[in-house]
Amino acid sequence: MRYDMQLPWWAWLLMGTALVLFILMVVISVRRNHGVKRSLFASPYTLWMLLFTIVPVILIGYYAFTGTDGTFTLDNFRNFWDSNFDMKKLVGEEYASTIPRGTVNVDTLTYSLWMAFLCTALSLLLGYPAALFMADRNMKLGSSLVVLFIIPMWMNFLLRTIAWMSLLEDNGLINSLLRSIGLEGVQLMYNSGAVLLGMVYNFLPFMVFPIYTSLSKQDINLSEAAADLGCSPMQALMKVTIPLSLPGVISGITMVFMPSVTTFFIPRVLGGGNTMMFGDLIESKFLTEGNWNVGSALSLIMMVLILISLSILRKADPNGEGGGIV
Amino acid sequence: MNSGSKLTRFFKRFYLALILIFLYIPIIVLIIQSFNAGKSRAKWEGFSLHWYGELFRSASIMNSLEVTLLVAVLAMIVSTVLGTLAAIGIYSMKKRPQSLMMTLTNLPNTMPDIVTGISLMLLFIFTRVDRGFWTMLLAHITFDTPYVILSVMPKLKQMNKHTYEAALDLGATPSYALWHVLIPECKQGIITGAMLAFTLSLDDFTISYFTTSPLVQNLSTLIYSAARRGIEPTLNALSALMFVALLALLLVVNKRTSEN
Numbered sequence: 001m002r003y004d005m006q007l008p009w010w011a012w013l014l015m016g017t018a019l020v021l022f023i024l025m026v027v028i029s030v031r032r033n034h035g036v037k038r039s040l041f042a043s044p045y046t047l048w049m050l051l052f053t054i055v056p057v058i059l060i061g062y063y064a065f066t067g068t069d070g071t072f073t074l075d076n077f078r079n080f081w082d083s084n085f086d087m088k089k090l091v092g093e094e095y096a097s098t099i100p101r102g103t104v105n106v107d108t109l110t111y112s113l114w115m116a117f118l119c120t121a122l123s124l125l126l127g128y129p130a131a132l133f134m135a136d137r138n139m140k141l142g143s144s145l146v147v148l149f150i151i152p153m154w155m156n157f158l159l160r161t162i163a164w165m166s167l168l169e170d171n172g173l174i175n176s177l178l179r180s181i182g183l184e185g186v187q188l189m190y191n192s193g194a195v196l197l198g199m200v201y202n203f204l205p206f207m208v209f210p211i212y213t214s215l216s217k218q219d220i221n222l223s224e225a226a227a228d229l230g231c232s233p234m235q236a237l238m239k240v241t242i243p244l245s246l247p248g249v250i251s252g253i254t255m256v257f258m259p260s261v262t263t264f265f266i267p268r269v270l271g272g273g274n275t276m277m278f279g280d281l282i283e284s285k286f287l288t289e290g291n292w293n294v295g296s297a298l299s300l301i302m303m304v305l306i307l308i309s310l311s312i313l314r315k316a317d318p319n320g321e322g323g324g325i326v
Numbered sequence: 327m328n329s330g331s332k333l334t335r336f337f338k339r340f341y342l343a344l345i346l347i348f349l350y351i352p353i354i355v356l357i358i359q360s361f362n363a364g365k366s367r368a369k370w371e372g373f374s375l376h377w378y379g380e381l382f383r384s385a386s387i388m389n390s391l392e393v394t395l396l397v398a399v400l401a402m403i404v405s406t407v408l409g410t411l412a413a414i415g416i417y418s419m420k421k422r423p424q425s426l427m428m429t430l431t432n433l434p435n436t437m438p439d440i441v442t443g444i445s446l447m448l449l450f451i452f453t454r455v456d457r458g459f460w461t462m463l464l465a466h467i468t469f470d471t472p473y474v475i476l477s478v479m480p481k482l483k484q485m486n487k488h489t490y491e492a493a494l495d496l497g498a499t500p501s502y503a504l505w506h507v508l509i510p511e512c513k514q515g516i517i518t519g520a521m522l523a524f525t526l527s528l529d530d531f532t533i534s535y536f537t538t539s540p541l542v543q544n545l546s547t548l549i550y551s552a553a554r555r556g557i558e559p560t561l562n563a564l565s566a567l568m569f570v571a572l573l574a575l576l577l578v579v580n581k582r583t584s585e586n
């Protein structure tokens with residue numbers, strides 16, 4: 001039952017034709033001895049990406065700019081700006097002015113951006129020294145520590161986040177500890193602080209890895225030369241080591257900021273219902289309200305925001321030297 | 327970087343230890359809880375293996391484990407083949423189409439998971455395909471393949487590009503040269519890509535959540551739906567087991583590479 005493939009007939013036809021064409025192409029290109037078009041090897045992937053990346057994105061665009069009746073409209077974006085827009089349309093122009101602008105959507109977006117900014121800043125603050133000490137050649141730590149940073153990521157991230165609950169709860173470990181030494185318990189869960197903690201916890205490794213990579217690739221002679229020329233260790237750090245590691249920092253910022261804006265599991269678990277973030281909002285538009293049009297408009301806004309911030313960051317690191325995780 | 331006196335050395339180690347404690351605390355708590363006899367998260371009611379026994383009797387967990395592993399393995403195989411072929415193809419393209427294809431490959435990385443998941447969900451609803459195991463597999467292949475390409479591509483670029491031509495000049499057929507020159511040259515990249523694909527797919531929540539039905543769940547979506555009711559300690563037991571298994575795998579791989 002579970003593995004039944006319920007595809008419409010034309011999907012089977014499409015897939016079958018594509019497969020046959022590809023096998024034919026490979027056979028022909030391998031048979032011919034010279035001038036084999038190896039660039040054709042990329043065609044199945046191109047087709048795949050067209051079908052499962054480009055078309056879906058176009059669909060989001062389509063839903064964002066159409067109403068429930070399928071005609072072109074900008075109402076979904078007006079709805080983002082003013083969440084009471086539908087109600088105002090319902091009561092007519094006469095009473096519309098008596099209803100204030102609903103700011104839920106815009107507020108959620110600014111809250112998400114603010115939280116993502118805080119999370120990125122905290123990760124950088126905590127992560128940079130960690131990467132710096134790891135890359136310190138005199139400490140002889142390096143690669144074994146990198147593994148230690150990777151291992152926690154193997155445990156399912158949802159479970160790791162839920163595990164924080166048992167630490168932070170009213171009857172959790174931290175509060176029991178506080179009470180056992182005679183202090184008052186503190187409300188640690190269901191606020192922005194708990195969400196921020198969960199986010200930093202989950203995304204910190206993404207900040208540490210790229211910075212560590214760019215620091216450990218650095219020529220050690222550079223900082224030694226700075227010392228020979230009279231720099232104090234602090235000056236060498238500020239004027240040589242840190243500026244040269246900027247590509248890593250940029251790539252770390254990208255890798256932390258993006259998932260933090262869009263996370264919807266962490267605020268739901270650690271924030272209770274009190275801390276709605278933009279990811280939550282989009283998810284609930286689609287799955288709770290079933291309002292795909294507004295949901296698509298919100299997704300589109302988020303994509304555009306992320307593309308803008310990425311292009312700003314890319315300006316700071318034009319060669320993309322920061323690289324990925326490894 | 328001068329490590330300076332013993333004091334700064336101690337400080338650096340201390341700082342790193344603190345960060346690591348921060349990263350490991352929830353995992354340690356989780357593993358301890360899996361041995362707790364009681365169901366409560368906060369109270370310790372004695373050591374027991376009860377939840378480990380319970381784990382293998384739970385049909386929903388065993389089912390979702392099967393789905394998770396099956397999706398991860400299948401997605402790894404398909405995306406490795408698709409991605410390796412694509413990398414070889416893109417590598418031999420002319421400059422313009424090459425950069426276009428690389429932009430296309432980088433696009434999913436710049437898209438937030440939630441948008442990828444939702445856009446695929448819209449595609450499946452739009453084409454009236456019922457969401458379930460196969461749609462989840464399609465989605466996983468879609469987000470895995472670019473990572474395979476991005477790990478194979480650098481290996482191809484590092485390769486001496488005359489090696490392949492030399493093989494042809496010495497009488498190798500193109501297919502022979504493909505199997506005996508190109509593929510071995512980027513073997514390391516292919517393996518890295520495959521492992522990356524496997525782990526990404528094993529750990530994915532957001533995209534799976536939007537592309538499957540509640541009837542077919544992988545571990546992440548199962549945990550998500552359980553989180554509202556309060557997590558069963560059986561899930562802690564399962565993740566402790568998986569954690570230890572992955573750790574053992576790492577040690578074996580490490581030992582083998584150091585022997586080589």
